[in-house]
Amino acid sequence: MRSALVISALNDNQITLIEILENYPTADVHVEGDRLADILQQITRLSEGLPQIF
Helix, strand or coil: CHHHHHHHHHCCCCCCHHHHHHHCCCCCCCCCHHHHHHHHHHHHHHHHCCCCCC
16 A cells, blocks of 8 residues: 555646555556545545645
């Protein structure tokens, strides 16, 4: 997972779900939608507390 995140951010410093799935190191990826939604909410809450760099 870590390598998929790093590779996804290399070109444009942005990470999308599609890029992560494309760069995941195995051919099979199993996604649990309810857990993914929970993680997205957690990331959103965390990112709201960070200062804007741009």
